[in-house]
Amino acid sequence: MVYCLIKLYKRSTQTSVDGVIGTTPGLDMVMVLLLAPLLMIVDVSITWFRKYQEAEEARRRNDKRIL
Numbered sequence: 001m002v003y004c005l006i007k008l009y010k011r012s013t014q015t016s017v018d019g020v021i022g023t024t025p026g027l028d029m030v031m032v033l034l035l036a037p038l039l040m041i042v043d044v045s046i047t048w049f050r051k052y053q054e055a056e057e058a059r060r061r062n063d064k065r066i067l
């Protein structure tokens with residue numbers, strides 16, 4: 001999220017099509033701020049599911065080895 005905000009800030013300070021120079025982040029900045037928490041939740045959830053699945057498979061392999 002921080003990387004996206006930095007890139008958007010750098011892009012917004014460049015000259016626009018009509019020659020105006022200034023910070024006008026617009027809709028891009030709003031979308032990053034709104035979607036970043038949602039994407040973070042999805043990313044953490046997917047990572048947690050993957051780690052849980054790997055741990056479950058390791059437990060099954062360990063149970064088979066003991067028997």
